[in-house]
Structure formats: C-alpha cells, structure tokens
Amino acid sequence: LAACGGSSDSTSAGEEGTASDEIQELTIKFAHVVSENTPKHQGGLAMKEYIEEHSGGKIKVEIYPNSSLFGDQDEYQNLVANNIQFIAPDVTKFVGHNPQFNVPALPFLFDNDEAAIAFWDGEKGKEILNSLESDGVIGLYMWPNGGKHITNNERPLVTPEDFNGLKFRTQGGQVLEELYTTLGAGSESIPFSELYTALDQGVVDGQENTFSNIESKKFDEVQDYMSVMNHTRVDYAIFTNTTFWNSMNDATKEIVQAGVEEGTRVAREESQKLNAAAYEIIKERGETEIIELTPEQIEVFRQVLEPIYEEFESAIGADIIEAARAANE
C-alpha cells in the first residue's frame, strides 16, 4: 500500500540525530459511529493492536465506537482541531467539503468491494482523498463496508413506483437526495446515532444501509421490509489531521503508518465476511420481510436512476466517473 497523503512531509522532530529515532509517547484517539462487530471497528482494533505492540506500549490507541466520543455532526471539526487523530466516516458525509465524495452514492456504480477499492486506491480516488488538505485533513486509505440495501415500513419496495410519497433517511449528500427525488420520495439527512429512534418513531419511513449496519444496530426490529438493492455503497476512508501527522518523528510515524495499513488490510478483509454473516442473522431473526429483487427488477431501477449521472457530471467530474466505471473491469 502506498500512502495517499502527508507521507512526504518532513517531521518536526527530525533534527540531525536527536530524538527522531526514539518512539514518542502518544495517546491516539479514533472515533467512529458504528458498533463493535463491524468492518470499521475490526479495522480499528487491528490498527490499535499493531501500533501498541510495535511501539512497546509507548503509543496508546483509544477507540470510541457508537458515537460515544464524537458523531456525524462534530467529528470533522474535532479532527481539524486535533482533539482526535483518526476518524473513518462514510465519505458521502463529506460532500459539503467536496462534492466528489458523492461517488459511492452514484447508483449501481461499483460492482463490488474490489472495484470500489481499485477506484479509491487509484489516481482519481487519491486526488479526492487528498482534497481536504487546506483544512489540515488527510485521507489515507479507503476502508470498504459494502453495498447498501433499503429498509422501510408501509409497503414492500419492488418497483420505483413503490417509493412514491415515502420519506427516507440518508447519510447526506446531493446525489442521495436526488436519488429519492427521482423515485418520487422525500429524504432527510439524520445522524447515524439518531437513526434507530427516527425509524422507530416514524420520523422517516425507511433508510439505506449495509447488512452489517442494519444488523448491528437492529434496524430490522423497527422496519417491516428490506429490499436487497445494492444500489449505492458505504465506503469509508481513514482520515487524520496534519497537526498530529506532522508532529510525529520518523520512528513514530513509521509505526503509526504501518498500523493504519494493517487496519486497512483487516477492514478490507472483514467487510464481505461481516456483511454476509449479518445478512444471515437478519434472515434468522425474521423481524423484517426480505425482498430479493430479480435482475430484471434491478434493471428497472438502474434505468430510472441513470439520468443522475448526467446531472452530476460537472459537479463530480467526467474523469472521476469514467475512472470509477473503469474500476469494474
């Protein structure tokens, strides 16, 4: 793995043979919004283990899952302020900073995790991950979760017409909003930590997420239907801030960088396994009626949603969309 950003920066403690070869004593905080039994948390644990072990305990990594330290609304500013050193949000939550983070929301774009990984590891993906440097934020590597599916109340969703008049929670972003508008539905961005309650109380009728997020947060308990769509994705990136990143000497940064790479490896390895297992658990729990759409039914959605590409071509970039499509090959 080659680092996306920041790795060529010189370190502040690097003056000729001084402390630059001694591992610094540090506590690193990593905050995220999902449960423990998820690809993101497992990646975080692997990163923690690697860094703590290879630093001989000099570097401590604290992980805060379930929005217990910061959540969707405040993690970015706290990363910028260096109150935390790592976050790994669904990148569509960053569309306010750069509309190119809408890529995973483009309908039926990536065939699978491998394609999404190939895009984010490629030149165009890295450009997007490095686009927040003016805020002091560096996107290091993409961590996949997987394809999203729709859960909802009211009626089973099989055709675009079934969406008419319903309201869905989204992770945010112009593309997801347009997607529901195209289907004749409304949408609202709600923080992940508030989603279960919003579904339970009928603030929204439904939402879209990975099997892993649906299962671990038990959304199926409060949703009558789940349509297996795979129409959009949850793709994360692990972000750090330049204040922290540039404060490390070479010996320290080497361990932290390698720890992030180990976390990336594990998150990428776990995503498909955990989502497949989550799907089985949802099925066994039997709380929600699962609707497996046929390829023909999916094709109808693909065609109805196709105009979104043209609409967002200038905001996202034809070159970006082309590179994303090519990642499927």
Ligand code: LMR
């Ligand atoms: C969501 O907000 O639904 C997800 O993006 C949460 C996550 O981090 O997977």
